[in-house]
Amino acid sequence: MAAQDLPELAALRRWKTGNAVLNPLAYGEDRLLFCGDKTIGAIAPDAAQPLWQLPHGFDKAAEFRPRPAAAKVICGGRFWLAGYDAATGTELWRHAAKIQIGVPFVTPTHTLFGDGHWLIALDTATGAELWRFAAIEDTIIAYAPVADADTAYVGPGDGRLYALSLADGSLKWAVDGRAQWQYLRQISIEDGILVAGTYHENLKGLSLADGRELWSFYAGNFINSQLVRDGSAYLWSPTGYVYAIDTHSGAIRWRYQTTDYDNTRSNWASVVAELQAFDGKLYALSLDHVLHRLDSATGTDHAEWRMPDKIRYALLPVAGHGIAFPTESAEVLLTAFP
Numbered sequence: 001m002a003a004q005d006l007p008e009l010a011a012l013r014r015w016k017t018g019n020a021v022l023n024p025l026a027y028g029e030d031r032l033l034f035c036g037d038k039t040i041g042a043i044a045p046d047a048a049q050p051l052w053q054l055p056h057g058f059d060k061a062a063e064f065r066p067r068p069a070a071a072k073v074i075c076g077g078r079f080w081l082a083g084y085d086a087a088t089g090t091e092l093w094r095h096a097a098k099i100q101i102g103v104p105f106v107t108p109t110h111t112l113f114g115d116g117h118w119l120i121a122l123d124t125a126t127g128a129e130l131w132r133f134a135a136i137e138d139t140i141i142a143y144a145p146v147a148d149a150d151t152a153y154v155g156p157g158d159g160r161l162y163a164l165s166l167a168d169g170s171l172k173w174a175v176d177g178r179a180q181w182q183y184l185r186q187i188s189i190e191d192g193i194l195v196a197g198t199y200h201e202n203l204k205g206l207s208l209a210d211g212r213e214l215w216s217f218y219a220g221n222f223i224n225s226q227l228v229r230d231g232s233a234y235l236w237s238p239t240g241y242v243y244a245i246d247t248h249s250g251a252i253r254w255r256y257q258t259t260d261y262d263n264t265r266s267n268w269a270s271v272v273a274e275l276q277a278f279d280g281k282l283y284a285l286s287l288d289h290v291l292h293r294l295d296s297a298t299g300t301d302h303a304e305w306r307m308p309d310k311i312r313y314a315l316l317p318v319a320g321h322g323i324a325f326p327t328e329s330a331e332v333l334l335t336a337f338p
Contacts, residue, residue, distance in 0.1 A: 022312055023036055023065050023326065025314065025324050025332065026065050026316070034066065038061075040062065056082065063078055076104065083126075106124060109124055114140065118134055140156070143185055143186060146188060185223070191247060205247060258292075273314050281296055
């Protein structure tokens with residue numbers, strides 16, 4: 001079936017944002033949060049107009065999705081971060097990059113991010129610097145750290161994995177993983193295990209206690225990103241499969257073939273948007289603007305829909321409302337759940 005012959009996903013409403021380029025969306029404080037090259041804003045999914053929409057005031061675009069936490073929202077890009085009141089959009093603080101800011105990780109108390117080879121912790125409410133930790137010089141911490149109740153973990157460009165005290169940034173332990181992974185692209189914590197995607201095409205389960213490897217899954221090609229949820233790590237590999245990996249053992253729970261390279265319509269286009277799971281379903285948005293849905297427990301029951309707009313590759317299920325997308329025309333689009 002050609003893409004134009006697929007059923008079209010129903011659009012419920014859309015909002016203009018005042019941007020030319022819009023980043024992936026976030027949901028928190030009962031509202032959709034957006035940021036882009038010019039503005040930041042908040043949307044109630046049932047309202048016709050944004051709750052607020054304000055210029056962010058920087059000459060460089062916001063490049064990261066917003067991060068909500070404790071009635072605040074953190075936005076920014078490679079050259080700046082800023083904290084805003086989620087209810088009003090009032091700017092609370094701003095932080096300028098010294099070298100280059102990496103993707104942040106935000107908790108109600110800490111905003112963690114790289115700036116060059118430094119990992120910096122700011123107070124989420126005030127923007128005051130709490131501590132900083134130096135990795136190896138002349139490297140870049142580009143990907144987000146992660147934290148639990150008392151420890152921050154970061155895998156920067158120097159090939160190591162560091163565990164730091166969340167309270168003061170002191171080193172708890174470090175593992176030199178240059179031979180195994182070069183650097184870690186994305187890390188998550190799931191049921192006491194650090195799940196990490198590596199530059200060397202592996203997904204690994206690592207011990208939170210000391211960083212030792214518990215399991216390793218070779219995806220066969222570059223891992224774009226993984227969704228870690230409910231004991232599974234979901235990922236799409238350019239070899240042509242969606243995988244569900246058990247986060248405790250590294251075993252394949254299921255895999256679903258998306259591409260067999262025979263040029264038929266049954267082949268998916270590449271998947272660059274992070275997979276999303278909601279209400280027992282796994283959603284994937286492919287490069288040809290088709291939304292795919294699988295059963296998240298079994299990988300079966302494949303269905304697909306044509307998008308009503310060209311989407312900037314991200315999707316966000318919103319409980320009780322539908323699925324939100326940033327469009328290529330920098331609108332926020334809300335569709336019905338398929």
